[in-house]
Amino acid sequence: MxxxxxxxxxxxxxxxxxxxxxxxxxxxxxxxxxxxxxxxxxGGAVTIPGIAKFMCKDRPERMVRNPATGETMPKPADRQVKATIAKALKDSVNID
Incomplete structure (x- = not known):
């Protein structure tokens, strides 16, 4: 690669x-x-035609596990950046 x-x-x-x-x-x-x-x-979104859409997503408070101790604890609500790849770009990669 x-x-x-x-x-x-x-x-x-x-x-x-x-x-x-x-x-x-x-x-x-x-x-x-x-x-x-x-x-x-x-908190908005931006679309670059033919490439991707970038957006902000709110995530609610949730329970998470500490991998070192196995203890579960609450994680406060936060925001996450998401990118959705455009179909045109996906299709261009999978041309037969």
Whole structure:
């Protein structure tokens, strides 16, 4: 299996695809990350068509088990970031 693409490699690929320079591609990538982070942290959702939908999900208080002691204890309610991969991306991976 190949190593994941680094940010530097992603920026270079974006710049090439956009026909732009790396500075512009870096700015675009950082702006997308900032928008997604801000929206999801405020409880919203962001869909990047053809890629994924990012959302914040509230989880209720629940009982959890300490694996070291086996003791069960309550875990307070919290929030979780969820990403749902778009069907188009899933289908592109499973082409026969």
């Amino acid at each position: 190949n190593k994941p693409m680094t940010k530097t490699q992603l920026v270079a690929a974006l710049a090439e695809t956009m026909g732009s320079d790396k500075k512009t591609a870096t700015t675009a990538l950082d702006a997308i990350a900032d928008v997604i982070t801000k929206e999801v942290s405020e």
